[in-house]
Amino acid sequence: MAVTPLLSRRFFKKQFPLFSFYSSFSTTTSSPPPPIRVALTESVGRAVFATRPIASGDLIHTATPTVCHPSSSSARAACYSCLAALPHSQSQGIPFCSQRCHQRSKGYYDVEMKANWVAFNDYCWTRGLKYPFLVKRLVCMVISGDARSDTLDILQPANLTPEMVLKMEEEFLLLRNAFTKALIADEHIAFLTKQWYINILARIRINAFRIELAGGLYEDLLASAVASVEAEAAVGNAVYLLPSFYNHDCDPNAHIIWIDNADAKLKALRDIVEGEELRICYIDASLDRNARQELLSRGFGFQCNCSRCLHGD
Numbered sequence: 001m002a003v004t005p006l007l008s009r010r011f012f013k014k015q016f017p018l019f020s021f022y023s024s025f026s027t028t029t030s031s032p033p034p035p036i037r038v039a040l041t042e043s044v045g046r047a048v049f050a051t052r053p054i055a056s057g058d059l060i061h062t063a064t065p066t067v068c069h070p071s072s073s074s075a076r077a078a079c080y081s082c083l084a085a086l087p088h089s090q091s092q093g094i095p096f097c098s099q100r101c102h103q104r105s106k107g108y109y110d111v112e113m114k115a116n117w118v119a120f121n122d123y124c125w126t127r128g129l130k131y132p133f134l135v136k137r138l139v140c141m142v143i144s145g146d147a148r149s150d151t152l153d154i155l156q157p158a159n160l161t162p163e164m165v166l167k168m169e170e171e172f173l174l175l176r177n178a179f180t181k182a183l184i185a186d187e188h189i190a191f192l193t194k195q196w197y198i199n200i201l202a203r204i205r206i207n208a209f210r211i212e213l214a215g216g217l218y219e220d221l222l223a224s225a226v227a228s229v230e231a232e233a234a235v236g237n238a239v240y241l242l243p244s245f246y247n248h249d250c251d252p253n254a255h256i257i258w259i260d261n262a263d264a265k266l267k268a269l270r271d272i273v274e275g276e277e278l279r280i281c282y283i284d285a286s287l288d289r290n291a292r293q294e295l296l297s298r299g300f301g302f303q304c305n306c307s308r309c310l311h312g313d
């Protein structure tokens with residue numbers, strides 16, 4: 001079943017200037033802009049559309065994470081910066097896969113190393129929380145000048161219940177305490193208010209990707225086979241800007257993959273015509289309709305309107 005083409009979706013003329021997303025692309029000066037644009041639709045908010053035909057299997061574009069964090073329960077230690085697998089011999093030592101990764105994240109790594117994270121980490125690990133670690137990383141990036149505090153404001157936030165907000169308050173206090181005890185100057189963490197923390201988590205909740213690497217060595221394949229039984233197969237979580245505008249479809253025409261680090265590749269799963277909306281699948285598409293609707297409603301807060309769901313498939 002094909003994704004509903006653009007012309008059958010009534011959509012507003014308003015388009016978003018792509019230049020604002022170029023910072024999240026891995027482009028070279030000679031590479032052409034990606035064959036997509038972001039526009040506002042009536043039914044699903046913003047969406048990504050093809051600006052020319054795209055062949056099945058083609059790379060649509062790549063994206064580097066705005067913020068990412070390795071998983072604590074992954075079978076294999078991951079690079080602090082790009083989430084590439086670290087050699088086993090290195091897992092207790094330097095947490096970077098290369099000098100380049102060390103250099104580019106040195107500023108926020110040094111900020112993080114100044115604070116004592118025992119209370120915050122214990123709190124999150126015992127409750128199975130992973131997104132607060134992305135907020136912690138973003139705070140370190142803002143303090144070191146590697147990101148702006150409003151970096152994620154453009155993304156759609158989740159609707160949070162009062163119970164969810166209440167639970168976030170304790171994490172927030174632990175996070176803020178860690179920075180104040182590390183004697184980070186007040187003016188450097190003035191942005192870190194409870195409201196800011198909740199706003200960021202609300203955006204991360206809907207837009208974070210769980211990263212599982214497709215590439216790797218034979219020993220990594222074995223590690224991930226073990227991980228699927230004993231530990232977390234994902235190497236970490238990340239938030240991107242442009243990939244966050246892709247809506248969900250239970251029969252998608254595009255997918256997002258990771259080969260050996262957190263740099264994402266958006267690829268066409270079938271031939272796409274000019275003007276067609278590009279959609280990825282947020283969940284396991286092999287589940288039955290009720291299970292998919294339940295997951296999407298609980299995890300992302302929406303009733304899926306894709307053709308498969310509308311036809312009861």
Ligand SMILES: C[S@@+](CC[C@H](N)C(=O)[O-])C[C@H]1O[C@@H](n2cnc3c(N)ncnc32)[C@H](O)[C@@H]1O
Pocket residue numbers: 043044045046047155156206207244245246247248249300301302303304305306
């Ligand atoms: C990651 S965002 C996608 C971009 C979003 N439309 C925006 O304007 O930023 C996910 C949100 O888009 C909407 N959405 C995505 N796929 C949908 C679908 N199949 N049916 C209904 N709403 C969808 C929901 O509001 C969902 O929470």
